[in-house]
Amino acid sequence: MKLFFEILISVILHPIAMILMWINLLARDDLEPSRKLIWFIVSIIWGLGPILYLLVEDGSLW
Structure with missing residues (x-):
């Protein structure tokens, strides 16, 4: 159940x-578009993207 x-x-x-x-x-201006694209791709990996980004x-999530 847990x-x-x-x-x-x-x-x-x-x-x-x-x-x-x-x-x-x-919203970030300090990252190059290529790095933003890489982070978009990495974020799709379940559970790993947001943690690595932080x-x-x-990064901040709020």
């Missing part, structure tokens, strides 16, 4: 984190 809730929460929260990451990427690019 695993079910973890999967359910991740299915709901991950898309929200991806959308917030994309909004932040579009750690590597000093």
Whole structure:
């Protein structure tokens, strides 16, 4: 039952984190367009994109 809730929460929260990451990427002027494109592609990988973005690019999700 615990695993079910973890999967359910991740299915709901991950898309929200991806959308917030994309909004932040579009608003940033300090990244080159090629780096933005790379981060858009990386963010599609389930669970990995937003975490890497926060750690590597000093991104913020809100």
